[in-house]
Amino acid sequence: xxxxxxxxxxxxxxxxxxxxxxxxxxxxxxxxxxxxxxxxxxxxxxxxxxxxxxxxxxxxxxxxxxxxxxxxxxxxxxxxxxxxxxxxxxxxxxxxxxxxxxxxxxxxxxxxxxxxxxxxxxxxxxxxxxxxxxxxxxxxxxxxxxxxxxxxxxxxxxxxxxxxxxxxxxxxxxxxxxxxxxxxxxxxxxxxxxxxxxxxxxxxxxxxxxxxxxxxxxxxxxxxxxxxxxxxxxxxxxxxxxxxxxxxxxxxxxxxxxxxxxxxxxxxxxxxxxxxxxxxxxxxxxxxxxxxxxxxxxxxxxxxxxxxxxxxxxxxxxxxxxxxxxxxxxxxxxxxxxxxxxxxxxxxxxxxxxxxxxxxxxxxxxxxxxxxxxxxxxxxxxxxxxxxxxxxxxxxxxxxxxxxxxxxxxxxxxxxxxxxxxxxxxxxxxxxxxxxxxxxxxxxxxxxxxxxxxxxxxxxxxxxxxxxxxxxxxxxxxxxxxxxxxxxxxxxxxxxxxxxxxxxxxxxxxxxxxxxxxxxxxxxxxxxxxxxxxxxxxxxxxxxx
Ligand SMILES: [Mn+2]
Numbered sequence: 001x002x003x004x005x006x007x008x009x010x011x012x013x014x015x016x017x018x019x020x021x022x023x024x025x026x027x028x029x030x031x032x033x034x035x036x037x038x039x040x041x042x043x044x045x046x047x048x049x050x051x052x053x054x055x056x057x058x059x060x061x062x063x064x065x066x067x068x069x070x071x072x073x074x075x076x077x078x079x080x081x082x083x084x085x086x087x088x089x090x091x092x093x094x095x096x097x098x099x100x101x102x103x104x105x106x107x108x109x110x111x112x113x114x115x116x117x118x119x120x121x122x123x124x125x126x127x128x129x130x131x132x133x134x135x136x137x138x139x140x141x142x143x144x145x146x147x148x149x150x151x152x153x154x155x156x157x158x159x160x161x162x163x164x165x166x167x168x169x170x171x172x173x174x175x176x177x178x179x180x181x182x183x184x185x186x187x188x189x190x191x192x193x194x195x196x197x198x199x200x201x202x203x204x205x206x207x208x209x210x211x212x213x214x215x216x217x218x219x220x221x222x223x224x225x226x227x228x229x230x231x232x233x234x235x236x237x238x239x240x241x242x243x244x245x246x247x248x249x250x251x252x253x254x255x256x257x258x259x260x261x262x263x264x265x266x267x268x269x270x271x272x273x274x275x276x277x278x279x280x281x282x283x284x285x286x287x288x289x290x291x292x293x294x295x296x297x298x299x300x301x302x303x304x305x306x307x308x309x310x311x312x313x314x315x316x317x318x319x320x321x322x323x324x325x326x327x328x329x330x331x332x333x334x335x336x337x338x339x340x341x342x343x344x345x346x347x348x349x350x351x352x353x354x355x356x357x358x359x360x361x362x363x364x365x366x367x368x369x370x371x372x373x374x375x376x377x378x379x380x381x382x383x384x385x386x387x388x389x390x391x392x393x394x395x396x397x398x399x400x401x402x403x404x405x406x407x408x409x410x411x412x413x414x415x416x417x418x419x420x421x422x423x424x425x426x427x428x429x430x431x432x433x434x435x436x437x438x439x440x441x442x443x444x445x446x447x448x449x450x451x452x453x454x455x456x457x458x459x460x461x462x463x464x465x466x467x468x469x470x471x472x473x474x475x476x477x478x479x480x481x482x483x484x485x486x487x488x489x490x491x492x493x494x495x496x497x498x499x500x501x502x503x504x505x506x507x508x509x510x511x512x513x514x515x516x517x518x519x520x521x522x523x524x525x526x527x528x529x530x531x532x533x534x535x536x537x538x539x540x541x542x543x544x545x
Pocket of ligand 1: 346428429469471
């Protein structure tokens with residue numbers, strides 16, 4: 001929550017870059033600054049309000065004293081990764097290479113969003129395509145890439161002088177240019193005129209389906225766009241595909257955020273014990289990611305399920321906010337990932353709360369680990385992700401059969417959907433700027449499978465440079481078990497006297513973040529994984545490297 005002073009400031013001036021002027025500004029002056037999300041109206045409204053507008057102080061003494069050296073990198077300070085701004089320039093170059101001179105890409109960045117009818121805003125996270133192209137972290141911006149010249153043009157909101165009193169120094173265009181390492185910076189109210197001066201044949205805007213959310217990418221809109229020829233179909237499949245294959249610089253950021261997230265998970269394991277609340281473990285993760293790793297955000301709501309909560313796949317949301325007391329004998333399933341420079345980690349550790357596996361826990365855990373190992377061993381370029389899913393399922397079912405939970409032929413189990421009872425989710429997903437990253441089902445890729453594999457977030461053939469999660473799991477979900485028990489074609493494969501003992505057990509998930517290399521996979525996750533490693537680490541702390 002914002003404190004009172006900050007709320008007052010926000011009520012006076014608004015958050016940087018989300019500023020917009022309500023029509024009532026003429027009557028009320030600066031106090032009527034508001035946050036309506038109509039940035040496309042910004043230019044015309046602002047141009048009529050010149051008395052409120054800070055001038056571009058490019059030539060003033062203040063500008064001179066504020067000038068900063070051209071930054072080559074961005075970081076969160078000592079000990080955190082220096083991300084080269086060339087990472088984003090490389091992304092722009094890769095995109096320009098796929099397009100034609102005369103085309104100008106126009107993206108609109110994210111905007112601040114208010115909580116209902118108050119002046120408090122949701123924590124801002126930049127829209128992922130916009131970060132990919134620009135590296136820009138703040139709201140209210142546009143970005144244009146002129147394919148013919150290869151130049152990137154950033155457009156920032158023109159902010160009122162009052163901003164400087166409440167929110168911090170007003171930066172000139174030149175300073176933005178230095179901070180983000182882009183070729184040109186202008187104000188948003190200059191967007192139309194600058195684009196006109198580029199004399200484009202066509203503007204390319206972003207519009208396409210996100211196959212995970214079911215939502216459509218937010219297409220750029222601005223005043224005057226109807227004066228241009230606009231195509232909103234060319235860009236989406238090209239830029240989404242470029243995001244799937246990571247560059248060496250992106251891979252370094254992913255390696256870093258996965259390492260920080262791994263270390264944070266290890267801190268959680270050392271801290272966890274019966275008698276703590278689940279959210280106290282969550283807070284250890286958040287603390288390490290931010291305090292040590294400079295991760296201002298995590299990539300998704302932390303899932304900290306203990307005991308039977310571990311069978312709730314996306315536990316941790318507002319209706320189930322990690323508020324159970326951890327009991328002796330519980331398994332913990334903690335799925336958490338930091339976010340650095342926009343890039344996401346997504347790691348799950350499962351372990352006994354008291355640091356020592358029971359025989360029952362060991363059986364389920366090792367079945368899942370066996371599945372993970374099978375995938376890590378077989379995944380390489382050319383392999384279908386759907387086949388990896390089934391490889392994991394087979395390995396797990398074999399192990400559970402050996403352990404006495406299941407009986408019969410494993411292939412018959414899969415034909416009858418037993419794998420989907422115990423692991424209702426897909427093996428894993430693409431990972432990058434979004435935790436469920438884009439590009440799973442692009443037009444040139446295999447379509448979403450029918451039937452039991454439909455839950456997979458991609459059915460693609462693996463290629464070097466892809467980053468994916470490998471996250472097999474085994475859960476005892478009452479609703480699904482009851483369904484299987486009442487379905488003779490599935491019920492026949494379960495030893496119900498054994499399986500019913502596991503009701504209330506929860507579940508196990510093991511989730512690694514891996515890079516597909518020329519030879520196979522490189523695992524970016526460094527946490528204790530075997531039963532022996534986990535027990536030793538939880539008992540003796542720092543032994544695990
Ligand atoms: Mn995941």
